[in-house]
Amino acid sequence: MSIRADGPGRRALLTGSASLAAAFLAGCSSTEPIDGTYKAGLAPSAGPPPGTPKAAYERLMEGNGRWVTNALRHPDRDPTRRQLLATSQQPYGAVLSCIDSRVPPELVFDTGLGDLFVMRSGGAAVGPVITGSIEYGPMTSGTPLIVVLGHQRCGAVSAVYEALREGKQLPGNLQAITEALRPAYEQSVRESHADPAEAMAKAQVKLTADALRGNRDLAPLVGKGALAVVSAYYSLDTGVVEVLNGAPA
């Protein structure tokens, strides 16, 4: 089974400031299209990487469906895939999720090696380094989908919620997470939900997705349909990823 790149369309995104970013980062990982022939190995192949936001979104949600129903394929996870990707990669999604040990994106979306750029931080909090890391794929190699994934019973969100409600500081560098999550806290308080910490976790990913969708570098990609930014919420109880906003039409 062959894995092909989507051709000039995605390469054409390497323009303007994006090409500078690509040049800067060329030393750490190639984003050249995958042209190799993928020979059947131990794991099934999911096929060529999806090239549109909708196709990428559907690939991830199908994977989550397999996770929920215990029909996992573990696609593209074998030494053959590793060898194919040794000198290039073409991830079709960038996922920002929490550090929580129960929410690993590659597992809950049943993806393989080379499929996703993954950023994780406490409460899916963002700052310049995280934001830059999320932007990297869409800006340099046409990654068509960003997912900001919150989750049920998030310990980081709950700790920040309690700290802000009681006017206390979290120790050391944890306070930086507090500040990053403050807008979500304030929104959840304004809206007075029955379970404010859960509402805050959902507000955090929605606000983050909204900000990414509208930021200076990503908004043009969203505007021309080359990128979708989705906020979503993972249930620890069921394994289901519930989309909150931004799903591609």
Ligand SMILES: [Zn+2]
């Ligand atoms: Zn969490």
